[in-house]
Amino acid sequence: MRRIPILLFILLSLEAFALELPEGWRLPTAKELSGEERDNQHNSYISENRFTKAEGDFNGDGKIDSAYILISNKFNGDGLFLYLSGTKGYEWHILEESNWDKSYPDKNYVYSSPNMGVGTLPPSTFRRYVGKAWPTPTDIVPTEEDFANPALDYFRFESAGSLFFWSKSEQRFVRFWYSD
Known part of the structure; x- marks a missing residue:
């Protein structure tokens, strides 16, 4: 009988540490992430969360940041x-x-699942992806100092891909397309 209150306390304590998501957004469900394309065997790198979360010090301040693919509670998207x-x-x-x-x-339109994935590219891999890209004149191409931090790889499975990286000179995140 004493175990139930202790277990309840532990569960409520863990809930207190849960990340509060932006208003109107939620995490994807297991059903929404059940597609074969999210299996690690079909991708060039491994994801422990089916390509819905990426972590790294993206802005170079020494603290770990997290990127998430979230689902809207207010519209299909x-x-x-x-x-x-x-x-x-x-x-x-x-x-x-x-x-x-x-x-x-x-x-x-009936929304069924996210069709995008996200991953972390360490600086050396980030540099290789940029080397394969064909930047347009309007793209802000990373400079040498921008390769100090990891980048976010935001991609549609077996299709378009882009990087979000912290541009030190711009002091903001910049999107750079590496495939269409």
């Missing part, structure tokens, strides 16, 4: 969010949002 450390502590930043209701109005 998903987004790439970054839980980024800064001078005021950690804050949420949205890097990309896909709203299928806006993209396909009056089409009764």
Whole structure:
């Protein structure tokens, strides 16, 4: 009988440490992530969370940041969010949002699962990806100092891919496409 209150206390304590997600957003369900493309055997690197979370010191401040693919509770779509450390502590930043209701109005689009993945590219791999890209004149191409931190690999499975990296000169995250 004493075990139940102790177990309940432990569960409630763990809940207190849970990350509070941005309003209107949730984590993907196991069903939404059940596609074969999310299996590690089908990808060039391993993901312990089916390519829905990436971690690294993305802005170079010595603290680990986290990127998540989240699902909207308000519309058919998903987004790439970054839980980024800064001078005021950690804050949420949205890097990309896909709203299928806006993209396909009056089409009764039914959202089934996120079609994007996210991963962490260490600086050396980040450099190799940039070396394979064909930047347009409008792209902010990473400079030598930008390769000090890992980058976020944001990709559609077996299709388009882009990097989000912290540009030291711009003092912001920049998107750089490496495939279409």
